[in-house]
Amino acid sequence: MDVREAIRSRRSINFFDPGRRIPEGVLEEVIEEANLAPSSFNLQPWEVVVVKDPEDKRRLRECAFNQPKVEEASAVLIVASDPMAVERHIDRVLKSMVELGYMKAEDVERTRPMPFNLYGEMDSERRRLFAVKNASLFAMSLMIAAMGHGLSTHPMDGFNESKVKEAFGIPGRFVIPMLIAVGYLRDGVTLLPRGLRRPLEEFVHLGRFSPKD
Ligand SMILES: Cc1cc2nc3c(=O)[nH]c(=O)nc-3n(C[C@H](O)[C@H](O)[C@H](O)COP(=O)(O)O)c2cc1C
Known part of the structure; x- marks a missing residue:
């Protein structure tokens, strides 16, 4: 499935098949793909609690x-996010930027305060x-990645x-x-048509914002 098809066919599913399990390793792949989502200063503040056990669900x-x-749903993901990810992750991220050639070692000291000032x-x-x-960008990426693996969310x-x-x-x-429920549409369920979407001319502003109502 290409990305356009994944985006166009994603729906919020209400009726999951309670008897189906996600095959071993698939959810991990989905999360790995979502983990490629962009993040500010590459700080990746998200954490995911995977809830699969029936009693936990x-x-x-x-x-x-x-x-x-x-x-x-086969699994429900609690998407959590840490406002303290700035402190927790900044040094590791800057170190990797130097190692990967994004930044010179002498620029680290000057760059480090930036996310602290911004946030x-x-x-x-x-x-x-x-x-x-x-974390919302991570969550959206995860829902698209899930589509690519034949999973609804x-x-x-x-x-x-x-x-x-x-x-x-x-x-x-x-x-x-x-929270994101993940699983398979129950057999025999027909989805209602896609919910209303506002037309582009209502919310796309060319050049500058113009109130439309
Ligand atoms: C951040 C967020 C929270 C939502 N919360 C709920 C919810 O608690 N229960 C629910 O039934 N649907 C929830 N929805 C689903 C929306 O109602 C759904 O995305 C919207 O109606 C559009 O339908 P679609 O996703 O199938 O295109 C939520 C969607 C988003 C993005």
Whole structure:
């Protein structure tokens, strides 16, 4: 499947086949491909909790307003993101940039403060936005990669973040931009037509923003 087809055929699936397992290694490949998503300063703040065990899915469903797909999908991924990834990853990223020829060793000291200046203090809104933006790109890449492996997905914001963190041992500072159910469409289910999309002329602005309503 090419990337255009993957994008055009992706749908948020409500009716997963609860009896199907994802073959060994496939989810790992999907995550590996999603991990190629771009990120600010290449800081990769995302973390993924893979929830496959039936009892864990039941617990997660309780945190997700009882949405049945959480239990029915073959796996549900908790996409979490660390606002502290700046501190945690910057030195490793800069070191690799020097090793790979992106940067000279003498430029490291000058570059290191940049993400700290851009994203501010740990508890700032900019830090949370940094975490959410980058993990959302990871999540979208993951849904497209899943299509390429014949897997359907469903992103979800309908969950209680504190409960998910508590139930799955995720530290308080993390943000959870979304859960993603992954699996196979149940046999015999016919999808409704694709949901409304706003026409381009409503939201594409040429040259400068112009209010259209
Ligand atoms: C961040 C995000 C959160 C969402 N949360 C939920 C959710 O909790 N429950 C649900 O049924 N659908 C959820 N959706 C799915 C949307 O309703 C769906 O993407 C939209 O209707 C368009 O349909 P499509 O993805 O099939 O094109 C979410 C989608 C996104 C991107």
